[in-house]
Amino acid sequence: AELYRVDAWGAPYFSVNSSGNIAVHPHGDGTLPFQQIDLLKVVRKVTESKSLGGLGLQLPLVVRFPDVLKHRLESLNLAFERAVASLDYDSHYQGVYPVKCNQDRFVVEDIVKFGQRFRFGLEAGSKPELLLAMSCLCAGSPDALLVCNGFKDAEYLTLALIGKKLALNTVIVLEQEEEVDLLIDLSRKVSVKPVIGLRAKLRTKHSGHFGSTSGEKGKFGLTTSQILRVVRKLEQAGMLDCLQLLHFHIGSQIPSTDLLSDGASEAAQIYCELVRLGANMQVVDIGGGLGIDYDGSKSCESDLSVAYGLEEYATAVVRAVRDVCDRKAVRHPVICSESGRAIVSHHSVLIFEAVAAHAVKSSFDSQVFVEGLCVDAREEYDKVYSAVVCGDYEKSLAYCDQLKQRCVEQFKNGSLGMEQLAAVDGFCEMVYGSVGAPEPLRTYNVNLSVFTSIPDFWGIDQLFPIVPIHRLDERPGVKGILSDLTCDSDGKIDKFIGGEGSLPLHETEGGEPGKYYLGMFLGGAYEEALGGLHNLFGGPSVVRVSQSDGPHSFAVTRAVPGPSCSDVLRAMQHEPMLMFQTLKHRAEECGEKTSLASIDAIAIANGLERSFNSMPYLVSSASFCFSD
Numbered sequence: 001a002e003l004y005r006v007d008a009w010g011a012p013y014f015s016v017n018s019s020g021n022i023a024v025h026p027h028g029d030g031t032l033p034f035q036q037i038d039l040l041k042v043v044r045k046v047t048e049s050k051s052l053g054g055l056g057l058q059l060p061l062v063v064r065f066p067d068v069l070k071h072r073l074e075s076l077n078l079a080f081e082r083a084v085a086s087l088d089y090d091s092h093y094q095g096v097y098p099v100k101c102n103q104d105r106f107v108v109e110d111i112v113k114f115g116q117r118f119r120f121g122l123e124a125g126s127k128p129e130l131l132l133a134m135s136c137l138c139a140g141s142p143d144a145l146l147v148c149n150g151f152k153d154a155e156y157l158t159l160a161l162i163g164k165k166l167a168l169n170t171v172i173v174l175e176q177e178e179e180v181d182l183l184i185d186l187s188r189k190v191s192v193k194p195v196i197g198l199r200a201k202l203r204t205k206h207s208g209h210f211g212s213t214s215g216e217k218g219k220f221g222l223t224t225s226q227i228l229r230v231v232r233k234l235e236q237a238g239m240l241d242c243l244q245l246l247h248f249h250i251g252s253q254i255p256s257t258d259l260l261s262d263g264a265s266e267a268a269q270i271y272c273e274l275v276r277l278g279a280n281m282q283v284v285d286i287g288g289g290l291g292i293d294y295d296g297s298k299s300c301e302s303d304l305s306v307a308y309g310l311e312e313y314a315t316a317v318v319r320a321v322r323d324v325c326d327r328k329a330v331r332h333p334v335i336c337s338e339s340g341r342a343i344v345s346h347h348s349v350l351i352f353e354a355v356a357a358h359a360v361k362s363s364f365d366s367q368v369f370v371e372g373l374c375v376d377a378r379e380e381y382d383k384v385y386s387a388v389v390c391g392d393y394e395k396s397l398a399y400c401d402q403l404k405q406r407c408v409e410q411f412k413n414g415s416l417g418m419e420q421l422a423a424v425d426g427f428c429e430m431v432y433g434s435v436g437a438p439e440p441l442r443t444y445n446v447n448l449s450v451f452t453s454i455p456d457f458w459g460i461d462q463l464f465p466i467v468p469i470h471r472l473d474e475r476p477g478v479k480g481i482l483s484d485l486t487c488d489s490d491g492k493i494d495k496f497i498g499g500e501g502s503l504p505l506h507e508t509e510g511g512e513p514g515k516y517y518l519g520m521f522l523g524g525a526y527e528e529a530l531g532g533l534h535n536l537f538g539g540p541s542v543v544r545v546s547q548s549d550g551p552h553s554f555a556v557t558r559a560v561p562g563p564s565c566s567d568v569l570r571a572m573q574h575e576p577m578l579m580f581q582t583l584k585h586r587a588e589e590c591g592e593k594t595s596l597a598s599i600d601a602i603a604i605a606n607g608l609e610r611s612f613n614s615m616p617y618l619v620s621s622a623s624f625c626f627s628d
């Protein structure tokens with residue numbers, strides 16, 4: 001556990017149990033020992049064939065824990081409730097979940113359900129997100145906010161106005177100045193009095209990667225002059241009372257509470273100014289940015305961690321808003337946040353298999369080796385030999401490199417054969433071993449696409465904790481990097497939390513073949529929505545696992561296989577049914593022409609059908625049969 005820092009990044013949801021497996025604590029600190037879920041048992045249950053009582057799903061697999069989602073939501077609300085009470089704040093907290101972080105139907109429905117008692121709402125940033133938020137919130141608290149962010153056209157605005165007509169607590173947040181004219185016009189046409197918000201472009205700048213859109217030159221929001229023009233336009237239209245919310249978002253992963261307080265104070269000043277200008281202000285919406293400690297370092301030095309917890313976050317916000325409003329004698333507003341990462345990151349774990357581990361291994365044949373070496377190469381060989389005899393580690397390695405270089409030159413000009421070149425590699429490896437050079441990194445091939453399942457690693461160098469989910473009571477003997485299934489040199493993971501260029505891993509040889517399971521944790525936000533279809537590897541299988549008081553401490557409440565080859569082909573406009581018919585017809589033709597008994601058109605059709613219906617990922621040879 002220490003080697004992988006599980007306690008640092010995983011608390012209070014993940015730990016290592018006495019069997020050396022990752023244990024999930026679905027209710028955080030409140031989880032009783034018998035309620036802990038052994039992740040390996042879940043994987044076994046889900047992947048075992050149906051005939052053996054399993055669910056027969058293929059990896060990679062996302063395991064969702066709705067109990068964790070509930071706990072996150074409760075903890076966030078509790079943190080604000082405590083801050084409000086302890087700081088004598090005269091209003092309340094009422095958050096929304098930005099659906100872009102994970103739009104999965106069951107995730108959003110769970111959040112609405114668990115959030116009902118907190119009047120928790122949703123935030124949408126596009127038309128389809130608004131449609132899903134509207135429909136999901138029909139089951140939510142009537143007071144829950146529906147915050148409409150993002151760039152808007154007439155269709156988006158009309159949809160949001162329909163939301164208001166449907167008695168959803170819809171707030172249209174103006175992201176650009178032009179949106180106000182369109183909104184005034186449409187609200188008259190649709191005869192709806194909208195609740196309007198403004199997104200302010202704050203001067204406070206978050207300097208990390210996620211803050212690149214904050215500050216005066218940021219991509220989003222209205223500048224001070226634009227805000228004043230919008231206020232004037234609303235006043236002229238007799239709609240200034242519609243302006244009720246001020247929103248800002250200084251970026252995800254806000255590193256420190258100092259920066260947060262700075263941003264919240266600036267926003268509170270704007271809020272008070274809007275009150276002074278006659279708007280009917282009710283809510284300060286502080287956006288997202290509540291960070292996650294991906295590497296367990298609890299520091300604000302990198303984008304991978306933050307130096308605060310939920311309590312400190314809530315206290316900083318409530319205090320900053322209260323202090324500004326008190327100075328200006330303005331009634332305390334409702335505080336809304338749009339925390340996404342902090343709500344959904346922990347609730348899902350991606351499980352994948354390491355299918356093979358390769359170290360470059362060559363064999364050394366002394367007979368072959370000496371034959372045919374040119375004079376230069378022989379000289380280098382002699383130097384290596386003397387350096388080894390003297391125990392000079394550095395020189396041995398340097399001369400080995402030179403020897404290899406000479407021999408490769410010889411191979412390229414045709415004067416050295418392949419057997420000899422291989423023998424030189426073997427000789428050098430033997431030298432590395434004898435002088436105690438560190439073992440080269442092992443490459444573990446993983447049954448996964450980085451582009452589909454961990455796109456932020458490829459796109460923005462985001463690191464997530466990756467850990468074997470079992471064998472954690474054995475000291476791992478190897479250092480490895482992970483290479484995915486795509487035919488792309490970027491499809492590898494060679495950076496890990498803690499600044500490491502390799503991951504401690506166990507030998508896979510000798511264990512159950514193909515049964516070395518790795519988990520990627522804290523990836524419940526953004527990764528699923530951003531993933532692509534590189535090499536046509538689709539998404540993983542998904543299961544929902546709840547804590548249960550039955551004999552296994554868990555129950556799988558939903559299991560969905562990942563997209564099949566047909567599904568991913570369809571996504572690229574291919575027609576799998578037609579493709580199948582074409583290939584089947586071809587098999588029949590080949591059978592007729594060749595009249596070879598070996599061309600069994602039926603077996604081929606079955607094989608093809610199976611390929612179209614299965615997931616694109618590797619299937620172990622044990623479970624594959626061509627003519628099934």
Ligand code: PLP
Nearest residue numbers: 098249252288289338339340341
């Ligand atoms: N609100 C807005 C407007 C955003 O752009 C984002 C994401 O960047 C969020 C909320 C969610 O932020 P986070 O995931 O950091 O909570």
